[in-house]
Structure formats: C-alpha cells, structure tokens
Amino acid sequence: MTRALHMIVAAALFVGGLATMASAADTAIIPKRVIYPGETIDAGALTEVQLRNPARVTTEIAYVAEDIEGKVAKRTLLPGRFIPLSSVREAYVVEAGSPVEVNFAHNGLHITTMAIPLQPGSIGDMIRVRNADSGTVFSGIVLANGTVRVGN
Missing domain, CATH: 3.90.1210.10 (Antifreeze-like/N-acetylneuraminic acid synthase C-terminal domain)
Structure with a gap:
C-alpha cells in the first residue's frame, strides 16, 4: 500500500514539475x-x-x-x-583602435606594454593586437578589466 502511495506522489511531483517547466517555456x-x-x-x-x-x-x-x-x-x-x-x-570590453594594456607572464617574468587592438572583443575572446612600440602583431585574451593577457 505504501509503495503505491509513494508511486502516486512521485508521479504527481513529476507532472507538477513538467507543468512548471512548460509554463516557463x-x-x-x-x-x-x-x-x-x-x-x-x-x-x-x-x-x-x-x-x-x-x-x-x-x-x-x-x-x-x-x-x-x-x-x-x-x-x-x-x-x-x-x-x-x-x-x-556580449558587449565589447575592448574596442578596435583604442589602446589597451597587454600583460605577459611566464615563469616569473612579467611584461606590461600598450597595444592597439585590431578587432573588438568581449570577455574571454581571443583578439589580435599590435604592439604600439614595435608594430608586432600577436594574439591575446580579453580580460574583464579591459586588459589583454598574452601567454599563460
């Protein structure tokens, strides 16, 4: 008897859950x-x-x-x-042509420089940037604070 009651309650909860999901959709x-x-x-x-x-x-x-x-x-x-x-x-954090700070870190070596993004990017996007001093083009990942991380 209790097994049948448990099955009925479980079925009612399942159907109620489906009704809730359906109403949201x-x-x-x-x-x-x-x-x-x-x-x-x-x-x-x-x-x-x-x-x-x-x-x-x-x-x-x-x-x-x-x-x-x-x-x-x-x-x-x-x-x-x-x-x-x-x-x-997603809204762009970095706009093409607006200078950004680029950070490189590897084995304790930290380098920070300015670069010009060649394309806009949202958080987590891989974008290409041009080093403002040397003109070298490289790729980095856009971070939430508006900087670009290169390397590890």
Whole structure:
C-alpha cells in the first residue's frame, strides 16, 4: 500500500514539475520598439508575451529578459518579433583602435606594454593586437578589466 502511495506522489511531483517547466517555456521576450544593431538592450525595451504554440518555435529565442538584458543587438530587432539568441552578442570590453594594456607572464617574468587592438572583443575572446612600440602583431585574451593577457 505504501509503495503505491509513494508511486502516486512521485508521479504527481513529476507532472507538477513538467507543468512548471512548460509554463516557463510558454512565454517569450519581444522588443517593444525597434532595437538597432550596436544598441545595448535594456529591460525597458522588452516585453513578455504568451506563446500560443511553443512547439512551433524552431530556433533558440529569448524566453526571459535576463537572457539578453545588457547584451548588444547584432541586427535590427523589430517590435512584436521573437529575438533569436544568435541576434545578440556580449558587449565589447575592448574596442578596435583604442589602446589597451597587454600583460605577459611566464615563469616569473612579467611584461606590461600598450597595444592597439585590431578587432573588438568581449570577455574571454581571443583578439589580435599590435604592439604600439614595435608594430608586432600577436594574439591575446580579453580580460574583464579591459586588459589583454598574452601567454599563460
């Protein structure tokens, strides 16, 4: 008897969990106004709508504002249309042409110099930079503080 009761409770919890997951996936985020490429997306420009048929959504779209808030539009986002996650990117920490500090560290040797990024980059991106003094081009990883790390 108790085994049957446990199975019924487990089934009810499972179905309840599915209903909760389904209700979260039944909404999507759309723009309230036109968002242009290069524009940072803020919560005030977004609204939540109910999906009539969630099974028909075939691409990865933004379901909650936190998915895209603070990111930058890669293409024009139109009001009333779903926002594909491929249409937004992380904000650039390093802009092409703006001098950045480059740090190199290896076996206790630390070298810091200035360089010019040849391309923009977000945190964790590998970008190419040109040494401001020698003109040598090399690659490094963009850090959260706006510097570029080269080497280990």
